[in-house]
Amino acid sequence: MDNILVTNNISKVYGEGANAVTALHPLSLKVRSGSIHVILGKSGSGKTTLLHLLAGMDKPSRGTVQFRGQDISSLSDVQLAQLRGAKYGFVFQFFHLVPELSVYDNIALPAIFAKRKVTPSQINDLAASLGILGKVRFFPNELSGGEKQRVAIARAMINEPDILFADEPTGNLDQQNSNQVMDLLLKLCKRNGTTLIMVTHNESLVPNPDFLYWMEDGKLKQL
Numbered sequence: 001m002d003n004i005l006v007t008n009n010i011s012k013v014y015g016e017g018a019n020a021v022t023a024l025h026p027l028s029l030k031v032r033s034g035s036i037h038v039i040l041g042k043s044g045s046g047k048t049t050l051l052h053l054l055a056g057m058d059k060p061s062r063g064t065v066q067f068r069g070q071d072i073s074s075l076s077d078v079q080l081a082q083l084r085g086a087k088y089g090f091v092f093q094f095f096h097l098v099p100e101l102s103v104y105d106n107i108a109l110p111a112i113f114a115k116r117k118v119t120p121s122q123i124n125d126l127a128a129s130l131g132i133l134g135k136v137r138f139f140p141n142e143l144s145g146g147e148k149q150r151v152a153i154a155r156a157m158i159n160e161p162d163i164l165f166a167d168e169p170t171g172n173l174d175q176q177n178s179n180q181v182m183d184l185l186l187k188l189c190k191r192n193g194t195t196l197i198m199v200t201h202n203e204s205l206v207p208n209p210d211f212l213y214w215m216e217d218g219k220l221k222q223l
């Protein structure tokens with residue numbers, strides 16, 4: 001199995017001198033293509049910092065992150081943005097849907113940005129697999145929180161990303177919706193062979209990942 005993402009001793013220190021905060025201690029990680037990774041940890045343990053470094057949204061203070069063997073720090077900002085747009089998908093706690101666009105158009109948006117052709121049947125199939133086919137003509141303010149997150153997941157998957165990064169994807173949902181959204185997220189990633197890297201503080205809804213980790217004080221431990 002090939003490793004899609006490899007980190008070599010990445011660390012992150014915010015601030016300087018007496019104000020320096022070590023958010024992530026040196027960490028080397030290999031992420032196998034198509035595998036499911038869940039990182040648990042309390043608030044402030046460094047989960048979001050790690051996710052941002054892995055996804056190229058922030059730079060490590062030291063160390064390197066390689067995507068398919070390429071050090072992403074060697075990419076220009078434009079190349080990095082292209083990589084994120086074409087190969088990565090993102091799901092966050094707050095859904096970040098565009099209120100003026102229908103569900104259908106929200107899902108289609110990343111494909112338009114990436115200049116990628118998508119057909120109505122691709123969008124409808126994805127919506128159907130997430131149980132929101134009946135809502136594609138609705139607008140975000142007409143949806144429940146659980147439905148909004150399903151739209152956000154469909155939007156993240158429309159470009160068939162190699163890796164889906166999820167930061168507290170159920171943080172804004174009740175228990176029942178959390179369970180459903182988590183279930184759908186995992187099924188979709190497994191079905192499509194998408195690598196999933198998810199961070200959450202909610203231990204009660206951890207599904208059955210290939211790799212489970214505990215983050216504490218900027219240190220990652222595999223469970």
Ligand SMILES: Nc1ncnc2c1ncn2[C@@H]1O[C@H](COP(=O)(O)OP(=O)(O)OP(=O)(O)O)[C@@H](O)[C@H]1O
Nearest residue numbers: 014015021023041042043044045046047048049050
């Ligand atoms: N931009 C920043 N500047 C300074 N310190 C930061 C910054 N971002 C995060 N930190 C600090 O780094 C540590 C890790 O934060 P991080 O957001 O990665 O944790 P987290 O586990 O994701 O927490 P939460 O679940 O509350 O989002 C914390 O002590 C935080 O205060």
